[in-house]
Amino acid sequence: MPEWPLLRALRGGHGTRSLSLTARRLHNLPWGLAKMKALECLNLRDNRLCRLTPDMEALRRLKVLNLGNNIFEEVPEQLTCLKSLQKLHLFGNKITTMSPLMCGGLQNLVLLNLNNNLFSYLPPEIHRLENLECLSLNNNQLRSIPKELCSLQKLRELHLSHNSLTALPEEIEHLAELQILRLSRNQIEELPEGLCKMASLRVLDLAGNKIQIFPAAIQNLELVELYCEGNPLLQKHPVNAIQEEDVLTLKEITARFILAQLKSNNLSLLRAIKQNAEAQDILSQQEECAQCGCGFLNMWLECVQFVDVKQVKQRMMTSRNMHPLPVRILLCSYKCFNRHDEGLFGIAVA
Numbered sequence: 001m002p003e004w005p006l007l008r009a010l011r012g013g014h015g016t017r018s019l020s021l022t023a024r025r026l027h028n029l030p031w032g033l034a035k036m037k038a039l040e041c042l043n044l045r046d047n048r049l050c051r052l053t054p055d056m057e058a059l060r061r062l063k064v065l066n067l068g069n070n071i072f073e074e075v076p077e078q079l080t081c082l083k084s085l086q087k088l089h090l091f092g093n094k095i096t097t098m099s100p101l102m103c104g105g106l107q108n109l110v111l112l113n114l115n116n117n118l119f120s121y122l123p124p125e126i127h128r129l130e131n132l133e134c135l136s137l138n139n140n141q142l143r144s145i146p147k148e149l150c151s152l153q154k155l156r157e158l159h160l161s162h163n164s165l166t167a168l169p170e171e172i173e174h175l176a177e178l179q180i181l182r183l184s185r186n187q188i189e190e191l192p193e194g195l196c197k198m199a200s201l202r203v204l205d206l207a208g209n210k211i212q213i214f215p216a217a218i219q220n221l222e223l224v225e226l227y228c229e230g231n232p233l234l235q236k237h238p239v240n241a242i243q244e245e246d247v248l249t250l251k252e253i254t255a256r257f258i259l260a261q262l263k264s265n266n267l268s269l270l271r272a273i274k275q276n277a278e279a280q281d282i283l284s285q286q287e288e289c290a291q292c293g294c295g296f297l298n299m300w301l302e303c304v305q306f307v308d309v310k311q312v313k314q315r316m317m318t319s320r321n322m323h324p325l326p327v328r329i330l331l332c333s334y335k336c337f338n339r340h341d342e343g344l345f346g347i348a349v350a
């Protein structure tokens with residue numbers, strides 16, 4: 001009889017704190033559940049539930065709720081009333097999205113497991129889950145993540161493997177506590193520079209994407225695990241420098257002159273620039289030459305350098321047979337390219 005553990009729990013008084021009703025072919029919530037007001041942990045995984053009932057709202061002490069492997073098509077709205085909920089498992093359902101309203105009601109949530117669903121979109125309001133430490137959305141259909149997700153200040157784990165992501169928001173660097181970022185089996189072509197500023201990041205899984213080259217600052221990350229097999233990474237195919245002089249535009253020459261002057265603290269020029277918003281805007285787009293350190297705007301050479309991360313961090317776990325990583329290096333001129341150290345390659349156009 002499927003209701004047996006519930007009857008036993010009820011007979012045990014209304015003080016029962018934990019109840020498990022897994023794999024009982026339940027189509028509805030069992031009668032009497034709402035009376036168990038002391039319940040803190042409720043496991044209903046592997047059933048046939050597609051909705052919750054309003055009396056569920058009586059479970060004000062519930063901290064852990066497992067609704068995994070059921071047939072929900074949306075995150076049930078009754079959950080917004082469960083203010084003490086800390087861990088919510090909704091993996092293995094048919095959920096396509098989460099209403100913005102939901103995010104406001106689950107403010108004590110620490111763990112949200114939405115693996116194996118049909119999410120193609122996350123609402124920007126996700127940032128309201130401000131206590132979230134672990135968000136798992138493996139095996140969904142996400143094409144992007146909202147930049148608002150990057151303001152989850154307590155987030156330590158973000159699992160997004162097996163989706164259709166093509167890029168990450170530049171704001172990802174704001175996830176200052178993030179330690180684990182799993183992005184394997186997506187369609188990511190380029191990584192934002194901000195990723196390299198994530199001081200807490202220890203595990204980065206990028207296997208099976210479309211990455212050819214990494215930002216140079218990737219070497220600054222304190223990773224203990226890095227996976228990047230199954231990407232079309234640039235290989236070592238030396239390309240000779242084209243021996244020609246740079247022809248710079250007047251704008252570029254002026255910009256380089258101003259950038260050099262600002263670097264040597266030309267105060268009157270600094271003051272003049274401060275009063276000119278347009279000039280400030282243009283100069284803010286400057287890049288720095290990896291060879292001579294000078295600032296420039298447009299005329300640069302994109303090169304690739306191969307960094308043996310295994311040699312730098314010997315204890316780091318990586319994919320087996322990992323080759324040196326190709327990282328992007330920017331140079332201001334052919335002159336700097338010809339002066340380069342060994343191990344710098346032009347990018348071959350296939």
Ligand SMILES: [Zn+2]
Pocket residue numbers: 289290291292293294331332333336
């Ligand atoms: Zn240079």
